[in-house]
Amino acid sequence: MDIKKIQELVKLITKTNIGEISIEEKDFKITIKQKKEATQHFAAPQFQQAPQQLPPATTPKNEKPKEEPAPKADNLVTIKSPMIGTFYRQAGPGKPIFVNVGDEVTPDAVVCIIEAMKLFNEIESEVTGRIVKVLVEDASPVEFDQPLFLVETS
Numbered sequence: 001m002d003i004k005k006i007q008e009l010v011k012l013i014t015k016t017n018i019g020e021i022s023i024e025e026k027d028f029k030i031t032i033k034q035k036k037e038a039t040q041h042f043a044a045p046q047f048q049q050a051p052q053q054l055p056p057a058t059t060p061k062n063e064k065p066k067e068e069p070a071p072k073a074d075n076l077v078t079i080k081s082p083m084i085g086t087f088y089r090q091a092g093p094g095k096p097i098f099v100n101v102g103d104e105v106t107p108d109a110v111v112c113i114i115e116a117m118k119l120f121n122e123i124e125s126e127v128t129g130r131i132v133k134v135l136v137e138d139a140s141p142v143e144f145d146q147p148l149f150l151v152e153t154s
Contacts, residue, residue: 006030006032009021009023009030009032010032013032013034014034018034019033019034019117019119020032020033020034020117075129075152075153075154076132076150076151076152076153077127077129077150077151077152077153078147078148078149078150078151079111079123079125079126079127079147079148079149079150079151080145080146080147080148081114081123081142081143081144081145081146081147081148082114082121082123082144083114083116083121083144084116084141084142084143084144085114085115085116085117085121085141085142086114086115086116086139086140086141086142087112087113087114087136087137087138087139087140087141087142087148088112088113088114088115088120088138088139089112089134089138090113090138091113091120098110098111098112098113099111099112099131099134099149100131100134101131101132101133101134102130102131103130103131104128104129104130104131105125105127105128105129105130105131105151106125106128107124107125107126107127107128108124108125108126109124109125110122110123110124111123111124111125111131111148111149112148112149114142123148125151127151127153128153128154129151129152129153129154130151130152131149131150131151132149132150132151132152133149133150134148134149135147135148135149135150136148
């Protein structure tokens, strides 16, 4: 492999979220790793309007549902996953949950963690509002651009 190809690979890794790449050719092997902190901060990507009709929210069996006014569909924003990984609502077992339904969020407030390739990435809100619905189960796999939360903006 020539030096230009290696330089192109380094540039590619620097510009993306790829943590490591290994290439083997006959008698040649190269591994390029990107130095990163254990926790990365990602702001959620662009927000889109949610569908007009929402299914009813579920509540645990021991709790009575709160009497809250139905959210207006025209001011709902969806927080989506910026990557593929595993969705976590809390930093670890026994730790507090980042956000629950009804919680107020502000820009840069951490709403969840997505683990991708052994890195725990904090996902932040980009809007001010109230969490209306959590769309993913804790410790579930998520895809890129998958809706995670519905937020009612003011």
